Amino acid sequence: MRTLLMAGVALTVSLIGPVAVADATAERAALDRIERPQVCGPAVSANTGTPVADMVMVEGFGTGGFAVDTIVPEAQAWFNHGVRLRWAFEHKESVRAFRKARLLDPTCGMCAWGEAWALGPNLNGGGNDDDSQSAALKAARDARRLARRATPMQRQMIDALVQRYSGLKGSRDRRFALAMDRIARRNPSDITVAAITADAWMLKADEWWDDGGKAKDPGITRAMGILEQALATAPDDPGAIHLYIHLTEWSDDPHKAIPYGERLASLAPGASHLVHMPSHTFYRVGRYRDAMMSNVNAVALDLKYDSLARPPGGVPGMALHAHNIHFGMGGALMAGGAEEGLKLAEWFLATYPDIPADNMWRQAMANNAYALYGRFGSADQVAGLAEPPETHPMLRVSWRLARGEAAARAGDAAAVRAEAAAIAAIRSQTGFAAGPNGEMRNDFTEVTQRVLEGRAAMIAGDADAAIAAFTRAAAIQGQGEEGGDPPIIWYPTRRSLAAALLLKGDAAGARAKLLELIEDWPNDPYSYFVLAEAEAALGNGEAAAEARRQSRIEWIGGAMDLKLT
Structure with missing residues (x-):
């Protein structure tokens, strides 16, 4: 590769x-x-200490949550919202939601569990600092103390979280994954438990895939099996889809996530990160226009969320906003999306003027x-x-x-x-x-x-x-x-090299370079444009026509030029 x-x-x-x-x-x-x-973005602590009482519940974050040990409807609603925010990778907002649930019902043990869960390690690298871990352990111990009305399975989930933040740091991820795995095996139909367990195995693994896209860690094989079983049962679960996109992206078959990614935005139309997530699959399989538009929409949702919820730090303080813009710009460059791409470029430089x-x-x-x-x-x-x-x-x-x-x-x-x-x-x-x-x-x-x-x-x-x-x-x-x-x-600068080889008169060398390149950058329209020129130079008329057709699939820009390849 x-x-x-x-x-x-x-x-x-x-x-x-x-x-x-x-x-x-x-x-x-x-x-x-x-x-x-x-x-998807930088590692930041979710333990911000920002106010929770005036937090606004924004709709459109999909499904998520389950009945917990509270008789306060508002606390249950905020608990469910915290779960949805956690699967949307809105870690700081998720912590705030669980803390608001605790404020509404101080006796709710699982609300404290939610806070401890959201404070901890996540796939963005956050939650590993000492302050977050200490706060999470305190919340997990609060959950254990308060959870008299919790179900037996929920008490097991609380005990698993206490393990996550206790004892030797080097074994915490593994102990948590094993504890959750035992719960998942005893409760195979619980989608939330399945997602938390898969997430735990993904966090435990140092490396996911080898160069051929095969699992390098048994936990990754287990996570894949858990998620595929969960999606067979609940194909519209946003949290499971989110994790599945991440897990398959660099596997040997990223295409498996396409049908899930194609519907994720409609399942959580108010969650910018979930609207963004399909672009990971789209970019990987060469759907650059779709990758661009997923992020154009995600950026707009960040602005909408700011206007509705006024989170601390505003749009510039959103950990994943720059990632959305960056991903959208990448798709625009590959697809020739000048209009949307320039809007994103202007917004990026205006939003982060003092890097x-x-x-x-x-x-x-x-x-x-x-x-x-x-x-x-x-x-x-x-x-x-x-x-x-x-x-x-x-x-x-x-x-x-x-x-x-x-x-x-x-x-x-x-x-x-x-x-x-x-x-x-x-x-x-x-x-x-x-x-x-x-x-x-x-x-x-x-x-x-x-x-x-x-x-x-x-x-x-x-x-x-x-x-x-x-x-x-x-x-x-x-x-x-x-x-x-x-x-x-x-x-891929190899496509520029192929154009230079073509200028030199080495059409065969250019063709070989491009066929190799398209394996890594599928559907790259400019690579197909150069390939068409190379095939024409070699006298392969039908192959040249097919390459020209391929070059137009993902390209929405103007005329292509070998000198600008």
Whole structure:
């Protein structure tokens, strides 16, 4: 399997803990461990201490919840809402909902269980800090103390949570997964228990899949079986579908999640993250337009939720809002979705105008925004982009990319070359590749430099220089594992290399490169466009016509150009 440089959340995860930067081998090993992520956003604590009394219950988060030990209808309603929010990965809001349920009925043991559950580890990497774990243990012990009216199964669930936050940290995930698994085996028809158990096994596993998409951990095999059994019984359960999309995304058959993903948004039309989630499957199987629109809708829902519920921190404080924008921008770039893509790019730069200098992840995400301006923006729009400060070199590189791509569209090789040279100058500054994530920073920006060098060479008709530039970009991009979420380098630079080979007259080499590439980036419209040109050059008329047809399936942009491939 060919590989890509960085996955969309790789830098997020890398910011959670220190990386051994003194040893390049250690840094690469750390990169390899995080290249194929299963998470959707940054690790943040749900234990915010924000007010709960004035929380508003927003409709549209789907089904979820079950009868607990309360006779207060409002407490039961907020408990159910907390469950729905937890499966929507609204972890902070879920904690608030369970705390509101406890406020309404201080004697409800399972309401305390809900708070403890929502505070704990989640697939976004949150809930592992000492403060969250301590607060969760206290809530779990409260649940045990209060749960006289809880059912026997619910008391077992409480005991499992106490284990999750007690004893040696290194064994907590496994003990919790085993405890929940025993409950699930005794209650095979309980969908909530099934989902919690599958989630526990997914959290326990250090690695999910090997390069061939086969399970690397028995817990992943067990989680898959649990979820498929649950969905056979309850095919419209949002929580089970959410987990199934994550679990299958990098398996050997991501297509299995398509029928579930296609209906998830209608099952939870008010939950932005669940409306977003199908895009993980769509992007993986090459449905880039659908991936774009899932996130256009998710971004709109975030704004709606803010207007209705006024959560602390507003839209910028939503942990997954930037992820929605980033994913939508990636789909737009791949599909040629200029109109929606530029709206997302404008919104991203407006929503996060003051990215901290040490937040590499957010700066890397911004690359898609600048790429959209470069690929589709008007001359005035590109000229209106403010130059980022010198304290933000990665943003400056992306700003140069926008200018370079716009110049390439105009056919100005000298201007493209000048932007590439400016990026090279930024990379040559003392200390640019030093410190945490230095190697990744350097690789990421060198790919950008080489892409622009290749663009300039293509415009000038210098096939050898274009091949050299794109070969280097593809080699760097191929160092890590195949990424998703989406890839931080938005497109496969091998397709640019194939176009350069075609310019050189090596149509057979270009064809071979593209057939290999399409295995990893299915339905990439621009790759099919180049393939059509290669097949035509080889005299394969029928194959060329079929490739042209394929190129139009996911493409909603204008005319394609080999020089801009």
